[in-house]
Amino acid sequence: MPLELRDMQSRFRAAVLGSGDGALGALLRADENIAARVAVHRHTVRRSLVEVLAAAYPVSRRIVGEAIFAQLADRFVVAAPPSVPQLSAYGGAFAAFIAHADIGQRLPYLADVARLEWARAEAYFAADAPALDFARLAALPPEDIETTRLHLHPASRLVASAFPIQRIWQVNQPEVAAVPEIDLGVAETVIITRKDHHVATRAIAAGDRAFLTAIANGGTLGEAADSAVRIDAAFDLRHALRDHFIAGTFRDDAQQSLT
Amino acid sequence: MEIPQAAGIGLRTAHLAAFAAEDSPTAPWLEIHSETFLCDGGPRLAMLDAVVAQYPLSCHGVGLSLGSADGLDPAHLARLKKLFARVQPGLISEHLAWSSTGGAYLNDLLPLPYTERVLDIVAANVAAAQDSFGRRILVENPSAYIAFADETMGEAKFLTRLVERTGCGILLDINNVYVSAANTGGDAAAYLRALPTMAISEIHLAGHSVANGMLIDTHDARVSYAVWALYADTIARIGARPTLIEWDRDVPEISVLLGEAHAAQIILDQRAGGRPHAA
Numbered sequence: 154m155p156l157e158l159r160d161m162q163s164r165f166r167a168a169v170l171g172s173g174d175g176a177l178g179a180l181l182r183a184d185e186n187i188a189a190r191v192a193v194h195r196h197t198v199r200r201s202l203v204e205v206l207a208a209a210y211p212v213s214r215r216i217v218g219e220a221i222f223a224q225l226a227d228r229f230v231v232a233a234p235p236s237v238p239q240l241s242a243y244g245g246a247f248a249a250f251i252a253h254a255d256i257g258q259r260l261p262y263l264a265d266v267a268r269l270e271w272a273r274a275e276a277y278f279a280a281d282a283p284a285l286d287f288a289r290l291a292a293l294p295p296e297d298i299e300t301t302r303l304h305l306h307p308a309s310r311l312v313a314s315a316f317p318i319q320r321i322w323q324v325n326q327p328e329v330a331a332v333p334e335i336d337l338g339v340a341e342t343v344i345i346t347r348k349d350h351h352v353a354t355r356a357i358a359a360g361d362r363a364f365l366t367a368i369a370n371g372g373t374l375g376e377a378a379d380s381a382v383r384i385d386a387a388f389d390l391r392h393a394l395r396d397h398f399i400a401g402t403f404r405d406d407a408q409q410s411l412t
Numbered sequence: 413m414e415i416p417q418a419a420g421i422g423l424r425t426a427h428l429a430a431f432a433a434e435d436s437p438t439a440p441w442l443e444i445h446s447e448t449f450l451c452d453g454g455p456r457l458a459m460l461d462a463v464v465a466q467y468p469l470s471c472h473g474v475g476l477s478l479g480s481a482d483g484l485d486p487a488h489l490a491r492l493k494k495l496f497a498r499v500q501p502g503l504i505s506e507h508l509a510w511s512s513t514g515g516a517y518l519n520d521l522l523p524l525p526y527t528e529r530v531l532d533i534v535a536a537n538v539a540a541a542q543d544s545f546g547r548r549i550l551v552e553n554p555s556a557y558i559a560f561a562d563e564t565m566g567e568a569k570f571l572t573r574l575v576e577r578t579g580c581g582i583l584l585d586i587n588n589v590y591v592s593a594a595n596t597g598g599d600a601a602a603y604l605r606a607l608p609t610m611a612i613s614e615i616h617l618a619g620h621s622v623a624n625g626m627l628i629d630t631h632d633a634r635v636s637y638a639v640w641a642l643y644a645d646t647i648a649r650i651g652a653r654p655t656l657i658e659w660d661r662d663v664p665e666i667s668v669l670l671g672e673a674h675a676a677q678i679i680l681d682q683r684a685g686g687r688p689h690a691a
Contacts (some may be wrong), residue, residue: 187623
């Protein structure tokens with residue numbers, strides 16, 4: 154039987170993502186130990202990819218426990234193996250997978266916590282760019298401030314949830330030994346930013362959420378402030394901008410005028 | 413920067429900050445897994461820049477899948493080229509293995525049957541990679557757990573002919589030679605003698621473990637005595653080569669890695685001044 158490489162590789166894939174050596178066994182040298190031999194590769198493939206997910210989702214793992222996480226991650230690996238050899242980009246679909254899994258139904262906040270974790274991972278690996286600071290905005294003629302368009306920094310991510318995801322994330326950090334009771338009825342939106350190579354997560358109010366969403370959608374500073382005030386009459390633009398400049402939420406694109 | 417004929421260590425993310433620091437440890441050279449650094453920006457690349465400023469660096473790939481029947485992924489080649497332009501590696505290497513098929517990347521170095529048809533495919537992929545990078549690559553012998561039924565040549569012969577066909581070099585992993593021989597019934601010393609001496613441009617040393625009656629290339633332990641003996645014999649026979657200690661799981665303190673590298677350096681120093689014998 155001529156051995157066609159593509160056929161062998163597709164049988165190998167089925168064997169490592171499945172549970173037996175199936176059609177691959179017929180291509181191998183006869184040996185009483187074939188199942189154990191194929192299992193070495195199955196183990197390497199599955200364990201290494203589960204570990205990639207565990208590294209990206211430490212809080213989700215802590216919430217469900219190591220054993221359940223390993224099972225869940227292994228099912229995800231089988232259902233959606235990486236498409237490219239770039240493991241820092243693998244696992245973005247895990248939150249959606251959790252949402253449809255039994256555990257995601259039992260713990261309805263879990264998928265949103267996973268989205269927060271993935272946003273943090275993306276922020277860590279995102280492109281470098283200078284952050285916009287207050288001096289740059291202050292240098293604009295006052296009449297241009299309204300029509301200025303700001304741009305989110307490549308590392309900035311906005312994650313909205315009907316659950317207190319920031320609080321859940323915080324109390325499940327390694328240094329917190331005993332997780333306190335949390336009121337799950339609080340909705341939180343989180344802005345994730347990266348400054349000086351440090352990724353930070355901060356819960357923001359509804360007005361700020363509307364403000365950042367408008368900016369992300371290409372609105373001017375004036376339009377974004379209007380959106381915020383419509384949601385929250387007490388929205389304080391100066392205060393919000395100060396926090397965002399400190400966090401590095403916006404990109405300073407020196408080549409491009411702000412207006 | 414050129415990689416010296418000395419013993420370096422594999423740089424893993426756990427030690428990245430230490431080697432990026434101003435008071436970083438002394439090591440003759442370092443090797444990274446290229447795929448670990450295929451991100452757009454952030455601290456990991458910034459630390460890599462600081463490492464590159466202090467050490468000669470080699471880029472060792474684990475994802476190009478030189479044995480893929482589907483050919484090489486142009487997008488992955490482009491990402492690697494961008495990384496190489498950034499770090500200017502002294503050596504670039506990959507594996508005699510495959511990891512991608514039908515759009516899935518399986519994150520393991522999977523085995524190939526050594527036949528004429530497979531040689532054609534791997535040679536075309538190696539040539540395509542070298543054309544894309546504009547330079548020679550080294551190809552590493554994998555560790556074997558299974559053997560295919562209808563092979564027509566051994567791995568050493570396959571690698572020798574790959575070198576002849578493409579002009580690539582060999583990254584000789586002596587632990588893999590030992591592990592493969594134990595698992596598939598080969599003779600490690602005969603394998604080492606069968607390779608074209610001048611093509612061997614780098615040597616890897618690592619630890620393995622034992623499970624289910626097999627040796628597993630786990631890279632989670634010290635180099636075994638048997639592998640040290642094969643290494644010493646090889647260096648005595650072919651001369652000094654850049655040598656690397658690999659340790660990827662349960663990564664120990666840097667001092668343990670440097671200790672292993674020091675042991676290799678002693679073997680290299682004993683051979684210093686001698687010329688390699690003709691192949």
